[in-house]
Amino acid sequence: MTILHVDSSIQGDTSVSRALSRAAVSHLAGLHPALAIVRRDLVAAPLAHFTAAEGADAAVLDEFLAARIVVVGAPMYNFGIPSQLKSWLDRLAVPGRSFRYGPQGPEGLCGGRTVLLVSTRGGVFSDGSPRAEMDHQEGHLRAFFGFLGVADVRIIRAEGLALGEAAQQAALQAAHDTIRQLAA
Ligand SMILES: Cc1cc2nc3c(=O)[nH]c(=O)nc-3n(C[C@H](O)[C@H](O)[C@H](O)COP(=O)(O)O)c2cc1C
Numbered sequence: 001m002t003i004l005h006v007d008s009s010i011q012g013d014t015s016v017s018r019a020l021s022r023a024a025v026s027h028l029a030g031l032h033p034a035l036a037i038v039r040r041d042l043v044a045a046p047l048a049h050f051t052a053a054e055g056a057d058a059a060v061l062d063e064f065l066a067a068r069i070v071v072v073g074a075p076m077y078n079f080g081i082p083s084q085l086k087s088w089l090d091r092l093a094v095p096g097r098s099f100r101y102g103p104q105g106p107e108g109l110c111g112g113r114t115v116l117l118v119s120t121r122g123g124v125f126s127d128g129s130p131r132a133e134m135d136h137q138e139g140h141l142r143a144f145f146g147f148l149g150v151a152d153v154r155i156i157r158a159e160g161l162a163l164g165e166a167a168q169q170a171a172l173q174a175a176h177d178t179i180r181q182l183a184a
Contacts, residue, residue: 003028003035004067008042008085009075009120016158016172017073017120024071024116024156024179031182035068042084049083050090060091061098069114076121076137089144098148108149115145115153116182118175122162154182 005025009015029037040063047060064070074081081089092098099108117138125135138155145153158175160167 001035001068002038002066003032004038004040004063004070006040006042006070006085006088007073008082008088009073010043010077010082010084011075015073015075015120016161017075017118020120020156020158020172020175020179021071021073021118023176024118024182027179027182028069028071028116032069038063038067040088042082042088046084047087047091050087060088061094064092065098065110067113069116071116071118072141073118074120074137074141076119076123076125076135079134080136081140092148093144106147108147110145110148110150113150113152115150117141117153117155119155119157119159120161121159124160124163126157126159 003025005021007015007018007021009017011018025037029035048054072085074085080086095101098110099106101107119138121137123131125131125138138157142153156175156178158171160171162168
């Protein structure tokens with residue numbers, strides 16, 4: 001099995017989510033030396049908008065299903081996720097492979113893996129904050145991977161990145177603390 005390292009920030013070398021996802025993968029590689037690291041950079045090699053004509057892209061789903069741990073760099077852009085990341089999600093939800101509907105309703109088929117969401121945002125949207133209801137990024141991703149049956153979804157968050165130097169440093173410190181504490 002693998003560690004799948006996904007990035008979707010358009011901000012290149014200045015991207016915060018790319019720096020944090022790299023740090024998380026490096027930490028996890030030390031904990032799991034037997035897992036191979038597989039890279040998917042959704043900006044360097046974008047997936048097209050999903051179309052009905054294309055149908056399921058087995059290669060993208062197979063890559064996800066081969067992963068024991070998936071680290072997803074997921075910035076907030078315009079209150080949601082980058083469109084590059086949405087195109088990837090669109091290829092993971094495949095009826096009969098990653099989920100199915102039965103008499104009890106939907107059943108996710110992707111349990112047994114961990115998804116680590118590296119959430120970066122300029123403002124503050126975490127639970128209890130005045131703008132929490134404007135978060136269509138973490139909530140979307142949690143709902144999506146939960147629907148696929150991934151019970152172990154964790155967040156590495158750096159928020160308030162646009163609120164000045166002190167807020168940015170505190171956010172980065174908090175995210176790196178979360179990474180250091182990843183035990184499995
Ligand atoms: C196109 C774009 C849209 C953004 N939209 C939001 C937003 O809706 N809310 C917010 O708090 N920050 C927003 N930001 C700020 C980013 O969340 C912030 O720059 C963060 O560092 C992005 O992660 P990255 O550095 O990995 O790209 C936006 C940034 C960009 C480039």
